[in-house]
Amino acid sequence: MPTATFRIWRGDITGGKFCDYRTDVAEGMVVLDAIHRVQAEQVPDLAVRWNCKAGKCGSCSAEVNGMPRLMCMTRMNQLPIDAPITVEPMRAFPLIKDLVTDVSSNYRAKQRITPFKPRPPDAADGTWRMAQEDVDRIQEFRKCIECFLCQDVCHVLREHRLHEQFIGPRLLVHVAALEMHPLDIESRAEELRTVHGVGYCNITKCCTKVCPESITITDNAIIPLKERVVDECYDPLTKLFRIFRPARAPEAPG
């Protein structure tokens, strides 16, 4: 059975260092399995957050060989074992211990987003009607498992630490799901520009690259939101057109 060396970050907010651990690697193993083996056989106090081991809970986010990944979805046979495999916590978030970070800032930022507000019910029984074509577009955003790998790789948060000015890709996906919802009647364009800082995104597409759910974050969520901000804030022609456009009757239920 081959062995691999794992260079794992050990420490807390007061400091720490990378420590090397050698362990056996069996066929079919993922990085999380190896971390568990190291924890079971060598360092029982190694802190690692995990839950489903199936790529659905978003708990075991870390940086494997420098790239944000879910440890449970990173197969060992995808990694070269001729050199130590680096496993470190997500750099964009405050460290708690070892591989565990505090991602609660994302939940606080989420509370600043204007919540869903539906139009009046379409039917007398208080229900709504939606067409499949209209919900197809936002269905993709529902796949998000909130692993926050996209937040971690985003250089605005990771390198420039602008957590207060920019909500990051995950939460922009959340805003897109609300903004494009066929029942929602709120407009979030102004708050996207001023509060959520969508202008800080410079479209590197790193968030899309690391998403374990393959959500096309940049093209389908962030850029459409940027375009909505342009509609409201930067496009005088669109504003002029809206002023002179004849008032339309309310849309019929879908």
Next chain:
Amino acid sequence: MDGANVLGERNFGRTARRDAWWVQPLAVFGVLSAFVVYATWAALQTSYYTFGPYLSPFYSPELFGDSAHAWFGPKPGWWPGWLPWSPALLILWAPGGFRLTCYYYRGAYYKAFWADPPSCAVGEPRRSYWGEASLPLVIQNAHRYFLYLALLFLCVLSYDVWKALWFVDPASGETHFGIGVGTLVLATNVMLLGSYTLGCHSLRHLVGGRIDRLSQAPARLRAYRCASCLNRRHMSWAWASLVAVAFADLYVRLCAMGIWSDWRLF
């Protein structure tokens, strides 16, 4: 204290990545630089930009100029004497602006030319960052205005392909329908530029993306789906059309210089 501070700062180019992360930004830097250098050189030549019915896309539309393709006659008298003259300089700012403000190219050249970031999860050279939230990069939001111009250019270039189907017989002076390799080069250029332009993120938004209940606007839903289909390969169309437009100019130029012969297919 956050993770980055405890784990140690990552300076420019520092990363734990073990793949060749520098290849892609380097390739973008090389190809875009080569294109800008060639396009600038070609635009300043003011010669060898037409050959028979062919007109280089760098010079189309030729608003003022000495060739038979010029719309409004020769070089205007009001052109400042201190400014180099070229018919291309009158128009190239529009497609150039379209590419410069394109969402795909923005992400690509921010990485390749400004290292912001050099690549995903790689250390940057600067601490400060404004993004596109304030001047000067907030101007990138003018992309849709360049899109409107690019759509006009697409119509003009399509007309150029039509004109490239009609050849004058030097003996009789009569015009005959025909297809040359140059016709195919110009047509391929228009096809690739069309796929790039019609898959633009702004166009996708304008034709339907801004509407939440597209099911009530069937025509716009179809347009949105078409734009989305092209948009999924926007990067590929962007590069293919960039190479095609440069090659179309090169083809016309080398034919006009007598270095290449334009083969008539019929």
